[in-house]
Amino acid sequence: MMKFDNAKYRTVLNLIKKTGEFKGKAVPSKARLHEMIGDALGISHNTVKDWERATSNGPDPRIPGLLEQLEAYLELPEGGLRERTAEPIKLNEEERKIMNTTTDFQKQQIMECYERLRKFVSDMDIEDENVYYDIRNMIEVKKIALPTAVYKAMMNFMDQVVEPYVFEDTTEIFSEEEAERNEKGIVEIKSEQAFQKLMVRFMEKLSELDEKIETFAESELKPYLER
Helix, strand or coil: CEECCHHHHHHHHHHHHHHHEEEEECCCHHHHHHHHHHHHHCCCCCHHCCCCCCCCCCCCCCCCCCCHHHHHHHHCCCCCEEEEEECCCCCCHHHHHHHHHHHCHHHHHHHHHHHHHHHHHHHHCCCCHHHHHHHHHHHHHHHHHHHHHHHHHHHHHHHHHHHHHHHHHHHCCCCCCCECCCCCCCCEECCCCCCHHHHHHHHHHHHHHHHHHHHHHHHHHHHHCCC
C-alpha cells in the first residue's frame, strides 16, 4: 500500500515555482500554481494548498482517481507522489513501460542540469568551488523530479569527474623556480613563462571537462530525453 507523500508534493511544487513556468503558463508564485492545479482538477485552491501540510493526507481517497489526476497534471509517473509503506507492487509489462517513461517535466529538469554544467565551463568557473557546490545543491534539490538513475549518475559525475578539476593542485605543474604557494595558501607565479603555462593548463581543463560533459550527456542523459 502507498500513501500520499507531502514532502514529494512540496518539492515538486517548489521546483515548478523556481522554474517560473509550467505547461506554457507563467508561475510567478506558489499561489498561482495552487490556482492552476485547483482549476485543472476542479478542487478548491485552498485544498490544493493544504495538501502541502505535513498533517494532510493529500487528495481525498473518496474521490476516485483524484490522486492519479494530480500526478498526471504535474507530469509525474503514477505513484510519483506516493510513499511506499509495504511490499513493492509487482508491475506488469505495460505498467513497467509507463513507469519507464520520462515526462516532459523530468526532461526539463534534466536539461536544466545539463545546461548548468555547460555554463560552468563556458563561464570559466571550473576552479570556483562555490559555483561547483551550487551546482551540486541544484541537483540535490531536483532529486525528487529526476529519474533515480539520472540523479545517481549526475552525482557520481560531479564527484568523480568534475570535482577533481575544481580542486586540482596547479602547483604540481611548476618547478620551484616558476611558482610556490605562500603561507596563505595562494600560488605565487614568478615569471611570465610560468603564467603562460598556467593559462595553457587552464584552457586544457576547460576543453577536457567540456568533452567529458558531452560524453556524459550522450551516454547517460540523452536516452532519457528520447523516451
